[in-house]
Amino acid sequence: MSGRVLVFSICCVIPLALTYFAAGHETVRNQIALSAGVVAFSMMAVNLFLATRPALVEPMVGGLDRVYELHKWIGISVIVLILIHTQLRFVQLEGVVAPGSLAETSVKVAEPAFYAMLILLLVSAVKRLPRLPYEIPYHIWRQSHRLVGVVFLALVFHQYFVKAPFTAADPVGWWLNMMAIIGVGSFLYTQFGAVLRRRAYRVTSVTKHVAATIVEAEPLGRGLSTRPGNFAFLSARRNGLREPHPFTVSGILPDGKIQFSIRGLGDYTRRLRDLLQEGDKLLLEGGYGQFSYLRGGDLQVWVAGGIGVTPFLAMADDLSPNEARQIVMVYCVRNRADAVGIERLEAAAARSANFTLHLFESDTAGRFDAAALLALVPFEMGRADLFFCGPGPMRTGLLDQLKAAGKTPAHVYFERFEFR
Numbered sequence: 001m002s003g004r005v006l007v008f009s010i011c012c013v014i015p016l017a018l019t020y021f022a023a024g025h026e027t028v029r030n031q032i033a034l035s036a037g038v039v040a041f042s043m044m045a046v047n048l049f050l051a052t053r054p055a056l057v058e059p060m061v062g063g064l065d066r067v068y069e070l071h072k073w074i075g076i077s078v079i080v081l082i083l084i085h086t087q088l089r090f091v092q093l094e095g096v097v098a099p100g101s102l103a104e105t106s107v108k109v110a111e112p113a114f115y116a117m118l119i120l121l122l123v124s125a126v127k128r129l130p131r132l133p134y135e136i137p138y139h140i141w142r143q144s145h146r147l148v149g150v151v152f153l154a155l156v157f158h159q160y161f162v163k164a165p166f167t168a169a170d171p172v173g174w175w176l177n178m179m180a181i182i183g184v185g186s187f188l189y190t191q192f193g194a195v196l197r198r199r200a201y202r203v204t205s206v207t208k209h210v211a212a213t214i215v216e217a218e219p220l221g222r223g224l225s226t227r228p229g230n231f232a233f234l235s236a237r238r239n240g241l242r243e244p245h246p247f248t249v250s251g252i253l254p255d256g257k258i259q260f261s262i263r264g265l266g267d268y269t270r271r272l273r274d275l276l277q278e279g280d281k282l283l284l285e286g287g288y289g290q291f292s293y294l295r296g297g298d299l300q301v302w303v304a305g306g307i308g309v310t311p312f313l314a315m316a317d318d319l320s321p322n323e324a325r326q327i328v329m330v331y332c333v334r335n336r337a338d339a340v341g342i343e344r345l346e347a348a349a350a351r352s353a354n355f356t357l358h359l360f361e362s363d364t365a366g367r368f369d370a371a372a373l374l375a376l377v378p379f380e381m382g383r384a385d386l387f388f389c390g391p392g393p394m395r396t397g398l399l400d401q402l403k404a405a406g407k408t409p410a411h412v413y414f415e416r417f418e419f420r
Contacts, residue, residue, distance in 0.1 A: 004070065010046055011074065014175065015035075015042045016038075022166035022173075029088055036082075036088070037085040038176065042175075048149060048190075050068075051186065052189050052190055064231075064288040079121050082114055082118050106160070106162045113155050114155075117148065117152075120145075123141065146191070156184060199285070200283060201284055202280070203216070203236075206276055206277060210338060211333075213273040219258075223258070224285075225287060227292060228292065228311070228317065229311045230286055232247065232284045233284065233286060233288075234282060236272070236275075238275055240268075241275060244285065248260070249286070249287060250314055250340075258284070260310075261310050263306070293325070296385035298324065298326060301377055301387070304332065305390020308388075312345070323353075324354070328376065328377050328378070329357050331345065333362070334362050360376075369397070370404075381407040385412075388413070392416075399412065
């Protein structure tokens, strides 16, 4: 929560206060138009910074998935503020902008830049067009994000030279210049500097399990720093697989090797299953995420739905024979054939006395719900921490049922992989 408060202060509180101190003498209309522009500019700079996946911000907000959620809502807020700023417009009460001056040029540049930014942000914020059966393709969404930075450069020119009721030497002027440096620097880093974070790996095996493609790879040099429960962005040096996509690390193996268990739920993952081969080169970036059983208390319930088992595989591997926490895991699948890594989970249960595994097969046991979960947990759910990874509707339905039964867990941990 402290991270969100900090981001809100940088995006809104500070720029609003500085704008009022500099232009409080203006008309209400001018103050609103100016404030909307200053806050929108600050938000755009912050969003470009968040796009760099800053390691310091992630734990403050609660994980990279929460950073992306915050990123999305800031972008939506910028859309509203741009509309306010462009429709109200700042009315000059004193002086005239000289023809041919940089101030006049900055105004001419700003109008198409504002509307270009508006279109790009709408493409970024809307995953599926209303009344249409298909989604905006991922590569279009990704390219729109890149162009946002280009348009931001034009808006930097606008804010620096536009005629305003304050100067660059005023506190609000210093603030805008600082936001411009942060935004431009962040954009340049995402385009050219992010490659420094990536680590090269070679695929050592590709196993086509009935429910997932299991990929193991070894580092070609320095590997990733990952913990059980982390995820990483993966791209392959093969046509159709070059775009980076996030996948949970399902295994941290000896000698720096790493494993992913990937279900074919979309075009990219289906291509990966068909095209990826042993010997292919991967570029990985990570590990990210705050989904870790080490954050939980002495009583824990792990619920995995389908391919949502992936973080629990690495976490179960990490359990020692003298694990002090009492952990009950329920793995929900249609049948045992769909259970990815079931042997590893069973080995962890045999190794650690305080880890209990239940394989819930819906083909024979029926629909999994709160009643089924409570029947498998030997301690009071209200004193336990629930770790969930699986379909969103399954999570919300389960939590609603637990709440209705008066069995709400002490804490609930989950990750959102809807990054757009």
